[in-house]
Amino acid sequence: MMLDFSVVPPYAGVLLNGLLWTLLITALATTIATVCGILFALILLYAPLVLRWPVRFICFLIMGTPLLLQLFLVYYGLSQVGVNLPAFWTGVAALGLHYAVYNAQIMRTAILGVDPGQTEASRALGFGRLATLRHFILPQALLVATPQLGNNTLILLKDTALLSVIGITELVLSSQLSISRTFRPFEFYLTIAALYYVINLGMEWVLRRLARRLEAIK
Amino acid sequence: MTTQTQPMVLLKGIRKHFGSHEVLKGIDLTVERGKIVSIIGPSGSGKSTLLRSINMLEPPNAGEIWLNGELVNQPLTGRAYETHINAVRQKMGKVFQQFNLFPHLTALQNLTIGPIKLKGVSPAEAKVQAMELLAKVGLADKADAYPARLSGGQKQRVAIARALAMRPQVMLFDEATSALDPELVDEVNLVMKQLAAEQMTMLIVTHEMNFAAEVSDWVLFMEDGLVVEQGPPEQVLKNPVMARTQSFLRKHLAS
Known part of the structure; x- marks a missing residue:
């Protein structure tokens, strides 16, 4: 098999567009996954049962099925019952919530892992329950959980590819569109593989810097 | 009375x-x-x-x-x-056997967070007062150190200063x-x-x-x-x- 990468540059614009969508989806879904992950963890730990049970149920639903199936169900299923949501936001929300469930488990463990002496010291100074959580427990739990949350973000980046099935022109679908014009699959697949590696390396670099900051307080 | x-x-x-x-x-x-x-x-x-x-x-x-x-x-x-x-x-200032300093904050921040968040003291003023207290317990040079970098005795002295920063009555x-x-x-x-x-x-x-x-x-x-x-x-x-x-x-x- 002869590879001829000269077919790629004419489609640079298409791939770049796909790259930008992939980055945007990763950023938005990671934000949802982190914020909802923390929220779910707090609900699972501290909220009254009426809130805890729905969140437990969401976790059960999401952990039990593949993300791909969830995307089909949410996007096509909702349109079946007359709810037509934009594919982009449906995809971002589904991806974000999927990872929120896993992040919630990480955060829950991290919060429980904070030394009870921290709560005592904070309460003894005169901080209330919420202020204690906000100023002392959550920051420490987040620091401990950062490497694992970061790992999930690395996995999430790759799962953005699944959004191609609901028509989002992220990297994978962009490459497929280019392939359908040129009939040169491997040149394009290898090119976007390289792009994924570059993003990955960038994210790993950020994570390593965060981990080093973490070392200072351990 | x-x-x-x-x-x-x-x-x-x-x-x-x-x-x-x-x-x-x-x-x-x-x-x-x-x-x-x-x-x-x-x-x-x-x-x-x-x-x-x-x-x-x-x-x-x-x-x-x-x-x-x-x-x-x-x-x-x-x-x-x-x-x-x-x-x-x-x-009421409380000092614990296990120090219980806040590990994600520097020695100085351990002292200032209470006065700033609870008593509405301005960050600048809280810092001045905290530095006085750190000097008093002999740790002015450790203001920017995280607790993990302090010895047990230094940790406890910071913890005492932290309690004092709230100006307790006891x-x-x-x-x-x-x-x-x-x-x-x-x-x-x-x-x-x-x-x-x-x-x-x-x-x-x-x-x-x-x-x-x-x-x-x-x-x-x-x-x-x-x-x-x-x-x-x-x-x-x-x-x-x-x-x-x-x-x-x-x-x-x-x-």
């Missing part, structure tokens, strides 16, 4: 039980302003629980706690209780030097003696009889949730009346 005539801390009939186990069986104590009271006794005698009940980390089941004429354990619930107890706790020390290597005990004791010289009202739970003898105005010997004997240190520590106190001290001074 003026505040001058009121005791700083007044305990009346404090009782506490965990399940069926009674840890405190009715403790009375009066601590006048500027006085230093040491609480000694064997492990499990209830002395730490007593100290923890004073700032309601361990709310007592019965009895009254008064701080400078204010009832600490008011029969409040919910939000009203939270507001009340948070305000009262700001007036300081509660719960075995402040028990977790320290022997050679680090003195630096913490020195800071406590300095506070004593400044007329800070202090309640000290300790295993160090020599230190208690040196700084205390009054010593309480507790066992089994009861005060067995109390009085000035010359009496309780040097010439105890009760047989139980005598045997406890014999063991402790021998070791």
